Amino acid sequence: MQASVARVDVFQRPTAADFDAVRALLAANGLPTLDLTPSLLTHFRIGRDDGSLVAVGGIEIHGPIGLLRSLAVAGTHRGQGLARRLVATLEADAARVELDALYLLTTTAASFFAARGYMHVARDAVPAVLRRSAEFSSLCPASATCMTKSLAC
Numbered sequence: 001m002q003a004s005v006a007r008v009d010v011f012q013r014p015t016a017a018d019f020d021a022v023r024a025l026l027a028a029n030g031l032p033t034l035d036l037t038p039s040l041l042t043h044f045r046i047g048r049d050d051g052s053l054v055a056v057g058g059i060e061i062h063g064p065i066g067l068l069r070s071l072a073v074a075g076t077h078r079g080q081g082l083a084r085r086l087v088a089t090l091e092a093d094a095a096r097v098e099l100d101a102l103y104l105l106t107t108t109a110a111s112f113f114a115a116r117g118y119m120h121v122a123r124d125a126v127p128a129v130l131r132r133s134a135e136f137s138s139l140c141p142a143s144a145t146c147m148t149k150s151l152a153c
Helices: 016-028 038-043 082-096 110-114 134-139
Strands: 044-049 052-062 065-073 101-106 145-150
Touching: 016 038, 016 044, 016 052, 016 065, 038 044, 038 052, 044 082, 052 082, 065 082, 065 134, 082 101, 101 110, 110 145
Parallel strands: 065 101
Antiparallel strands: 044 052, 052 065, 101 145
16 A cells, blocks of 8 residues: 655655665665765755655755755655655755756656756766766766756756
8 A cells, every 4th residue: 555645745854863764765776875974965855754764865066066866765655746846855955055957867767857857968078076976987887867957047
């Protein structure tokens, strides 16, 4: 039985106590966790249902741009719009800290992100500061789709 999406109506900032649960949800969804540290969670958001972590996503900030990463929803809560709402929350967070653009790498969700205004971009066209990140340099395969979305008005 699927849980009701109405029970996950706010995406909170994680605390250090959430670190292991965040890593577990990411690992369960086949997403990288090797570079994840408690301090990196500063620009993450989580969703809970009855106290259990059911959604996570974050932004890794690199100067005026950000890397949208680690977006995952528990299998029991998929198909209810949580990922869409979480991405909107993260984009609003990015706009509040005045990022110019978000970039991401995905192996499975290119159509999901394209539907939200993200455009394909060549991996070598991404700013060098992002290409040096662990996500770009070693954690995500070269076959991952690279996408970007401008946040500038």
